[in-house]
Amino acid sequence: MVSVLVADDRIVSRRGLRALLETCQNFEVCAEACNGREAVELSISHNPDVVVLEIELPIIDGIEATRRIRHQRPQTEVMILTSQNRDATIRDVLHAGARGYVLKSEPEEQIVLAIESLAHHRSYFSRSIPASVINGFRANGDAVDQSRSLTAREREVIRLIADGKSNKSVAYLLDISIKTVEAHRSAAMRKVNVHSTAELVRYAIRCRLISP
Amino acid sequence: MVSVLVADDRIVSRRGLRALLETCQNFEVCAEACNGREAVELSISHNPDVVVLEIELPIIDGIEATRRIRHQRPQTEVMILTSQNRDATIRDVLHAGARGYVLKSEPEEQIVLAIESLAHHRSYFSRSIPASVINGFRANGDAVDQSRSLTAREREVIRLIADGKSNKSVAYLLDISIKTVEAHRSAAMRKVNVHSTAELVRYAIRCRLISP
DNA sequence: GACGCCATCGGGTAAAACCACGATTCGAGG
DNA sequence: CCTCGAATCGTGGTTTTACCCGATGGCGTC
Numbered sequence: 298m299v300s301v302l303v304a305d306d307r308i309v310s311r312r313g314l315r316a317l318l319e320t321c322q323n324f325e326v327c328a329e330a331c332n333g334r335e336a337v338e339l340s341i342s343h344n345p346d347v348v349v350l351e352i353e354l355p356i357i358d359g360i361e362a363t364r365r366i367r368h369q370r371p372q373t374e375v376m377i378l379t380s381q382n383r384d385a386t387i388r389d390v391l392h393a394g395a396r397g398y399v400l401k402s403e404p405e406e407q408i409v410l411a412i413e414s415l416a417h418h419r420s421y422f423s424r425s426i427p428a429s430v431i432n433g434f435r436a437n438g439d440a441v442d443q444s445r446s447l448t449a450r451e452r453e454v455i456r457l458i459a460d461g462k463s464n465k466s467v468a469y470l471l472d473i474s475i476k477t478v479e480a481h482r483s484a485a486m487r488k489v490n491v492h493s494t495a496e497l498v499r500y501a502i503r504c505r506l507i508s509p
Numbered sequence: 510m511v512s513v514l515v516a517d518d519r520i521v522s523r524r525g526l527r528a529l530l531e532t533c534q535n536f537e538v539c540a541e542a543c544n545g546r547e548a549v550e551l552s553i554s555h556n557p558d559v560v561v562l563e564i565e566l567p568i569i570d571g572i573e574a575t576r577r578i579r580h581q582r583p584q585t586e587v588m589i590l591t592s593q594n595r596d597a598t599i600r601d602v603l604h605a606g607a608r609g610y611v612l613k614s615e616p617e618e619q620i621v622l623a624i625e626s627l628a629h630h631r632s633y634f635s636r637s638i639p640a641s642v643i644n645g646f647r648a649n650g651d652a653v654d655q656s657r658s659l660t661a662r663e664r665e666v667i668r669l670i671a672d673g674k675s676n677k678s679v680a681y682l683l684d685i686s687i688k689t690v691e692a693h694r695s696a697a698m699r700k701v702n703v704h705s706t707a708e709l710v711r712y713a714i715r716c717r718l719i720s721p
Numbered sequence: 722g723a724c725g726c727c728a729t730c731g732g733g734t735a736a737a738a739c740c741a742c743g744a745t746t747c748g749a750g751g
Numbered sequence: 752c753c754t755c756g757a758a759t760c761g762t763g764g765t766t767t768t769a770c771c772c773g774a775t776g777g778c779g780t781c
Contacts, residue, residue, distance in 0.1 A: 323720060448757065461708040464738070475737095476760050483739075484757095494738090496673040498710040502721040508535055509714040509721060662728065675767070687767095688730050695769070706768090722781105729775075738767065746759075751752100 299416040300327040302345040304336035304362070305378075306355055310401070314349060314378070317405055321503060324412065333357025340366045340373055347415045352379045352390060360390045367394030374415040378408065387426060396420040406447075406504030410489075413503075447485050452506065454481040458494065459501035511628040512539040514557040516548035516574070517590075518567055522613070526561060526590070529617055533715060536624065545569025552578045552585055559627045564591045564602060572602050579606030586627040590620065599638060609633040618659075618716030622701075625715075659697050664718060666693040670706065671713035 301324055305311050311329045318324035327343045330336040333354040340348050348366055352359035363375045376397035377390050387398055399411045400423050407423065414421035447455070457467045464482065468475045482497075491497050501507050513536055517523050523541045530536035539555045542548040545566040552560050560578055564571035575587045588609035589602050599610055611623045612635050619635065626633035659667070669679045676694065680687045703709050713719050 321721075450758065459707050459711075461703070461705045461711070463705065465736095473758085474760055476762095477758070479739075480759080491673070493673040493675065494706045495671050495710045498707045499671075499673075499714070499719075499721050502711070502714060507711075509533075509711050660727065677767080685728085686730055688732090689728070691768075691770090692729080724780085726779090727777085729777100731772100731774080733771080734769100735771100736767105736769070738765105740763100740765080742762085742764105744759100744761080747757085749755090749757105751754085 298323055298325050299347060299412065300325045300343070300345040301412060302326075302328050302330065302336065302339055302343060302348045304330040304333070304339075304348060304354065304359075305351040306331050306353070307351075310351065310378075314408070317408065317505075318412070320505060321409055323503075324409075331355075333359060333362040336362045337365045337369070341369050344370060345373055347412050348373055348375050349378050349412065350375055350395070352377060352381060352386060360386075360393050363390055363393040363395045374418060376411055376415050376421070378411075382426065397422065398426055399423045404447075406506075409504055447488060448481075451481045451485040451488070454478055455485045455497055455501055456506045458482060459498040459507050510535055510537050511559060511624065512537045512555070512557040513624060514538075514540050514542065514548065514551055514555060514560045516542040516545070516551075516560060516566065516571075517563040518543050518565070519563075522563065522590075526620070529620065529717075530624070532717060533621055535715075536621075543567075545571060545574040548574045549577045549581070553581050556582060557585060559624050560585060560587050561590050561624065562587055562607070564589060564593060564598060572598075572605050575602055575605040575607045586630060588623055588627050588633070590623075594638065610638055611635045618718070621716055659700060660693075663693045663697040663700070666690055667697045667709055667713055668718045670694060671710040671719050 301318060303311050303314050303326055305314070311331070315326045315329070318326055327345050328339045330339050334356045336348065336350060336354065337357065350359045350362060354362060357365075359377060359379070363377075366373060366375055374397065375395040376399065377395050378399050378401060380401045382400060390398070397411045397415045397420060399407055399421070403423055411421040453471065454467055457470060458464070462470065464475050464478045468478045471478070486492065486497055489500050491500055502509050513530060515523050515526050515538055517526070523543070527538045527541070530538055539557050540551045542551050546568045548560065548562060548566065549569065562571045562574060566574065569577075571589065571591070575589075578585060578587055586609065587607040588611065589607050590611050590613060592613045594612060602610070609623045609627045609632060611619055611633070615635055623633040665683070666679055669682060670676075674682065676687050676690045680690045683690070698704065698709055701712050703712055714721050
């Protein structure tokens with residue numbers, strides 16, 4: 298079970314993220330903060346595994362909050378979930394100690410994957426973040442999880458696969474050839490870094506493409 | 510999402526079942542009753558999909574409670590979860606309208622499977638219930654889910670399979686031949702009535718053999 | 722001791738899946 | 752216009768599963 302602190306000044310973001318994580322099981326939102334100071338205080342008192350932080354926060358901004366959290370709780374990882382993608386800002390927050398950066402516009406499985414990676418102390422960055430910005434930070438980290446988003450078609454295929462369909466029936470259902478199904482399937486498996494149907498199914502469940 | 514009413518006079522049974530179901534996601538314990546009268550009242554007010562009922566209950570026993578619940582809420586299925594297995598009692602409660610009967614000593618996946626079956630209006634009986642007792646009740650129902658418990662070995666094999674291992678690596682890990690792995694795997698798949706690795710994984714997750 | 726269940730292993734075949742290549746088409750964007 | 756990603760499909764091969772059969776030894780029960 299990964300305990301998560303959600304820090305965002307917008308109620309919809311907090312509740313949306315909470316809903317997303319709670320349906321995933323193996324995540325627990327231990328607290329919500331609506332400004333930077335609260336984020337720091339709650340991080341210290343609740344000692345979560347991961348803090349999901351917006352950058353633009355009242356009282357103390359996300360960059361300074363990251364610095365303080367990482368200083369007080371080195372074991373706690375900070376993941377930035379925001380809409381802004383200015384290179385300078387990203388650099389600042391990474392220098393402050395954040396080890397994950399995901400844009401709010403990313404598909405939901407990215408967010409889930411990111412938090413999971415961070416919980417295992419592996420850095421995670423949206424593919425949309427320029428490599429030049431994160432170069433220094435991937436190197437000093439122990440691992441990278443540069444999984445790209447799945448395309449709509451890939452998502453559809455692995456949803457059916459994870460639902461128990463064979464390649465052949467997926468081909469029939471989507472009216473494409475088995476070869477194409479195989480192509481989508483293996484592309485998806487490569488992207489999300491799984492190597493068996495079983496792992497693919499568990500990925501699909503974690504990302505809520507299907508229910509258990 | 511299947512809504513479940515838990516009725517048992519022992520707090521540990523109620524909480525244990527609640528914990529079991531809540532970790533499973535797609536079950537929701539909508540209420541708890543600690544005697545037969547409460548079970549009937551809460552069934553009427555909450556209108557759950559399935560009522561899990563102990564037979565020995567204060568005020569009104571499980572048999573009478575079953576009768577009243579089935580009379581007031583024909584759509585709600587009653588599953589008996591108890592320790593006693595006297596044939597006459599089982600017959601009584603089935604005549605009263607229960608469509609599932611599982612012993613508390615059964616492994617947990619049996620309980621989960623039973624509630625799932627009932628939610629789909631399919632009857633379910635522990636394998637330990639003599640066939641002679643349930644004969645009449647399986648026939649008039651629409652389907653039967655006579656899946657036997659998995660053996661320890663089968664459980665171990667499908668846990669590894671669901672964890673992403675191939676038959677070959679399972680064979681290596683358990684130091685047995687691939688043929689034996691295949692045997693356990695297909696025996697297990699036949700028992701739990703799944704026909705693909707993907708379905709097997711989902712079964713394993715639902716039964717908490719592995720986590721997503 | 723006979724009987725059933727479990728775990729173990731094998732042989733064989735057909736189907737399915739995996740993999741590594743290449744190739745086309747089509748649309749969005751620089 | 753040219754590039755690039757996505758989607759599509761192919762060839763040809765290896766590996767893995769699925770499913771059929773049978774067989775053996777252990778272990779408990781009646």
